[in-house]
Amino acid sequence: MSQHETPLFTGLREHANKNPLQFHIPGHKKGQGMDEEFKNFIGTNALSIDLINITPLDDLHHPKGMIKKAQALAAQAFGADHTFFSVQGTSGAIMTMIMSVVSPGDKILVPRNVHKSIMTAIVFSGATPIFIHPEIDAELGISHGITPDSVEKALKQHPDAKAVLVINPTYFGFAADLKGIVDIAHRFNVPVLVDEAHGVLIHFHDHMPLSAMQAGADMAATSVHKLGGSLTGSSILNVKEGLVSPERVQTILSMMTTTSTSYILLASLDAARRRLATEGYTLIEKTIRLANETRAKINEIPNLYCVGEEKLGTSATFDYDPSKLLISVKDLGITGYEAETWLRIRYNIEVELSDLYNILCLITTADHEKDTMILVQALTELAEEKASSKNEEIKSLPVHVPDIPVLALSPRDAFYANTESVLFEESAGRIIAEFVMVYPPGIPIFIPGEIITKENLDYIKENLEAGLPVQGPEDAELKYLKVIKEQVAIR
Numbered sequence: 224m225s226q227h228e229t230p231l232f233t234g235l236r237e238h239a240n241k242n243p244l245q246f247h248i249p250g251h252k253k254g255q256g257m258d259e260e261f262k263n264f265i266g267t268n269a270l271s272i273d274l275i276n277i278t279p280l281d282d283l284h285h286p287k288g289m290i291k292k293a294q295a296l297a298a299q300a301f302g303a304d305h306t307f308f309s310v311q312g313t314s315g316a317i318m319t320m321i322m323s324v325v326s327p328g329d330k331i332l333v334p335r336n337v338h339k340s341i342m343t344a345i346v347f348s349g350a351t352p353i354f355i356h357p358e359i360d361a362e363l364g365i366s367h368g369i370t371p372d373s374v375e376k377a378l379k380q381h382p383d384a385k386a387v388l389v390i391n392p393t394y395f396g397f398a399a400d401l402k403g404i405v406d407i408a409h410r411f412n413v414p415v416l417v418d419e420a421h422g423v424l425i426h427f428h429d430h431m432p433l434s435a436m437q438a439g440a441d442m443a444a445t446s447v448h449k450l451g452g453s454l455t456g457s458s459i460l461n462v463k464e465g466l467v468s469p470e471r472v473q474t475i476l477s478m479m480t481t482t483s484t485s486y487i488l489l490a491s492l493d494a495a496r497r498r499l500a501t502e503g504y505t506l507i508e509k510t511i512r513l514a515n516e517t518r519a520k521i522n523e524i525p526n527l528y529c530v531g532e533e534k535l536g537t538s539a540t541f542d543y544d545p546s547k548l549l550i551s552v553k554d555l556g557i558t559g560y561e562a563e564t565w566l567r568i569r570y571n572i573e574v575e576l577s578d579l580y581n582i583l584c585l586i587t588t589a590d591h592e593k594d595t596m597i598l599v600q601a602l603t604e605l606a607e608e609k610a611s612s613k614n615e616e617i618k619s620l621p622v623h624v625p626d627i628p629v630l631a632l633s634p635r636d637a638f639y640a641n642t643e644s645v646l647f648e649e650s651a652g653r654i655i656a657e658f659v660m661v662y663p664p665g666i667p668i669f670i671p672g673e674i675i676t677k678e679n680l681d682y683i684k685e686n687l688e689a690g691l692p693v694q695g696p697e698d699a700e701l702k703y704l705k706v707i708k709e710q711v712a713i714r
């Protein structure tokens with residue numbers, strides 16, 4: 224088969240074109256049985272392929288036909304031995320990846336700044352996380368990846384670990400020396416699992432960091448939907464044979480996946496793979512050029528700093544994806560959230576994320592110069608307005624990133640323990656039983672089992688006061704936190 228073909232998308236359309244008389248779910252039957260306004264908005268084309276796993280359309284749980292062919296083409300395009308489609312986002316692919324290699328009590332090496340789906344898989348599987356400290360960037364107030372040295376040190380201390388998990392590239396686009404990490408892990412016979420949520424494009428251009436499959440990693444959960452042109456909620460899991468069993472991966476994926484798999488999502492993966500495989504290089508080339516030009520223009524604006532290749536050269540910033548525009552606004556004396564809100568209100572611009580010090584803007588294969596010119600114009604006006612609204616010299620915001628709390632209990636034991644709610648203000652010193660994170664990026668400030676520190680509570684307050692979306696606790700207002708109930712001796 225050729226990369227120009229789309230067996231799943233084409234097969235689905237051919238089936239819909241036959242206009243079968245349907246006596247199966249979905250009950251809207253090509254949109255005829257649904258809300259009229261929604262139907263007209265979505266359109267009959269989309270509704271005609273909103274189908275499920277009837278015999279002619281194959282089955283994601285046991286692929287033998289058009290899904291199998293589409294997955295095989297994706298594997299070829301991504302340099303994998305096997306590719307599995309996910310209709311439950313990269314979170315679903317990540318949970319499958321982890322639960323395919325660890326059993327209760329097994330150790331897994333993970334950076335502490337992982338996405339919540341990784342910690343969720345650790346809670347569900349009962350694995351023991353061995354945390355590796357990510358490198359902290361004190362200038363930007365963000366975490367980068369982990370280094371080969373830290374992985375080697377961790378593996379020497381825990382040679383019985385069942386897997387090493389690496390985030391590559393990070394949300395902000397920085398890549399570790401993944402090949403170095405893979406070589407070390409494989410010397411210990413330990414598979415490397417990669418959270419490649421922000422790296423679908425990197426495989427398709429040589430001015431990008433090495434992809435997980437190029438670096439020889441064993442599995443990678445790769446968000447096609449984030450940057451690769453498929454629909455939201457679709458993703459893939461790439462697998463290299465050797466240290467992991469593809470049969471086990473298929474079994475776990477099936478256990479974690481709805482039986483009502485969306486064919487719209489699956490077809491969008493098939494079509495996105497075709498575009499990346501056949502036109503990806505040219506499209507990414509253009510995207511990188513546009514991003515680099517925009518970065519240079521932003522760096523001419525006083526008090527703004529758009530991060531570039533000058534950040535490379537540390538062991539955790541081995542390479543980067545230049546299509547991401549990480550813009551530090553702290554020298555304007557405002558938070559990233561204030562900049563995000565200003566851009567929304569004044570220019571109808573929506574950024575990817577903001578934090579206390581930065582905003583992140585993604586340039587993708589969809590963008591043109593006219594779009595980036597508006598961004599540059601908006602940022603210029605923002606910088607001028609902030610400069611003129613301050614009589615005295617602008618005071619840059621001081622950057623601080625809190626320490627990683629001590630893990631006192633396994634995340635699973637903490638999650639399932641007897642708990643009680645205590646006032647947020649009075650929780651320091653207790654063991655937390657729930658996640659607390661800012662989403663996006665969804666990296667936990669606390670995970671179940673960690674000892675709450677005053678410093679981290681202050682950091683949460685700082686994020687809340689800045690208007691950032693702190694999530695996770697059952698009490699959405701964060702007046703209370705759930706902690707492990709203390710056992711008092713019975714008299």
Ligand SMILES: Cc1ncc(COP(=O)(O)O)c(C=O)c1O
Binds near residue numbers: 314390664665
């Ligand atoms: C680093 C990282 N990993 C995994 C995910 C999960 O991806 P998804 O939203 O497709 O489930 C995200 C989402 O933001 C992420 O940032």
